[in-house]
Amino acid sequence: xxxxxxxxxxxxxxxxxxxxxxxxxxxxxxxxxxxxxxxxxxxxxxxxxxxxxxxxxxxxxxxxxxxxxxxxxxxxxxxxxxxxxxxxxxxxxxxxxxxxxxxxxxxxxxxxxxxxxxxxxxxxxxxxxxxxxxxxxxxxxxxxxxxxxxxxxxxxxxxxxxxxxxxxxxxxxxxxxxxxxxxxxxxxxxxxxxxxxxxxxxxxxx
Numbered sequence: 001x002x003x004x005x006x007x008x009x010x011x012x013x014x015x016x017x018x019x020x021x022x023x024x025x026x027x028x029x030x031x032x033x034x035x036x037x038x039x040x041x042x043x044x045x046x047x048x049x050x051x052x053x054x055x056x057x058x059x060x061x062x063x064x065x066x067x068x069x070x071x072x073x074x075x076x077x078x079x080x081x082x083x084x085x086x087x088x089x090x091x092x093x094x095x096x097x098x099x100x101x102x103x104x105x106x107x108x109x110x111x112x113x114x115x116x117x118x119x120x121x122x123x124x125x126x127x128x129x130x131x132x133x134x135x136x137x138x139x140x141x142x143x144x145x146x147x148x149x150x151x152x153x154x155x156x157x158x159x160x161x162x163x164x165x166x167x168x169x170x171x172x173x174x175x176x177x178x179x180x181x182x183x184x185x186x187x188x189x190x191x192x193x194x195x196x197x198x199x200x201x202x203x204x205x206x
Contacts, residue, residue, distance in 0.1 A: 019119060026065045051115045051124055055133045057140045058106050058153075059190050064159040065104035075101045106157055107193040108141065109164070111171055116183040116206075125180040136174040137167060162172035164190045178206060 023202045024046020034125075079093060093099040111133060117124075134140040138160045142153055168188045175184045183206035190199040 021048060021116070022046050048118070051117060051126070051129070053129055053133075054128060055111045055113065055130060055137070055140070056161065057109050057110040057111065057134070057137045058166075059067050059139065059164070059167060060104050060106045060157045060161050061190075062163060064194075065158075065161050068102035068104050071102040075099065097193040098194055104158070104161070105193045107191050109167065109190045111137070111167065112187045113171065113175065114185045114188075115178070115181045118180055118182040121180045125178070127179065129178065132174050132178060133171060136170040164188045164201040168203050172203045172205065181204070182206075 026041050026044040026046075030041045030043050032039060076093070076099070079098070080090070082149060089144060102160075113133060114127060115125075115129065139153070139156050142149065145153070167190075168186060171186050171188070175181055175186065184203075185204040186202065188201045192198055
């Protein structure tokens with residue numbers, strides 16, 4: 001009897017109108033060791049097609065901005081104790097390290113966005129997703145730029161103070177308006193520049 005190749009029906013492409021959220025196997029027995037004892041675990045394995053992107057941006061802490069403003073005010077009161085001050089003296093003072101004694105701290109931050117695509121979505125909305133997220137956040141990171149552009153970016157950061165919770169809420173509202181998404185999860189991480197921990201916020205919609 002001649003050997004015949006075994007058919008692989010599962011590998012064949014099919015077309016259906018109704019997408020599924022998750023397909024796989026559940027209750028698979030897996031031997032593991034737990035506290036030096038051999039036990040059998042039960043695991044689920046499956047696939048779920050989602051679009052995930054990471055958007056990197058700069059965030060400036062509102063707390064540090066408020067503390068910096070307070071220190072500058074205190075220094076101004078110390079350096080100019082009289083009520084009448086000279087305009088040019090104040091202008092020079094503002095441009096010196098003696099005057100601006102403290103600055104807010106900024107950090108590189110990351111937003112991870114996971115989208116379940118809406119039925120009928122035939123193209124991955126990668127660019128639309130990134131553009132919408134960057135517009136919502138306001139301060140995407142920049143490549144190497146000239147000093148004038150660096151100054152403009154510093155201005156944007158100073159006018160766009162936000163906690164990680166603020167960033168997460170902005171992104172949540174933006175993703176709710178994205179027609180290609182039927183559900184999403186998002187995670188925002190602000191890698192603290194002054195602390196050993198990160199500030200994290202998460203949100204989801206389905």
